[in-house]
Amino acid sequence: MVRTEDFDFARNIRQIETLKVGMLSAVCEVYELMQNAPDGSEALGEALSAVIGTAQLLAQRVGLPRQELEKRVARRIRDDGA
Numbered sequence: 001m002v003r004t005e006d007f008d009f010a011r012n013i014r015q016i017e018t019l020k021v022g023m024l025s026a027v028c029e030v031y032e033l034m035q036n037a038p039d040g041s042e043a044l045g046e047a048l049s050a051v052i053g054t055a056q057l058l059a060q061r062v063g064l065p066r067q068e069l070e071k072r073v074a075r076r077i078r079d080d081g082a
Contacts, residue, residue: 020058023054026047029050030051
């Protein structure tokens with residue numbers, strides 16, 4: 001008999017793998033648009049937002065609270081001088 005915990009664990013792993021593929025796809029789209037799209041294109045903005053959104057979902061799925069992720073992003077931006 002399959003335990004509920006085992007099923008939840010397997011489902012969580014599958015969802016993480018799906019998010020990882022989505023992240024890779026979104027990053028590929030960003031690279032492609034950076035090469036072919038005009039600067040400031042709406043499509044590039046959409047692709048970048050897909051990267052950010054997928055990263056947030058992935059962080060949540062692996063147990064990193066949204067507030068912690070946002071704090072780390074803000075620190076990285078500040079430290080990189082962007």
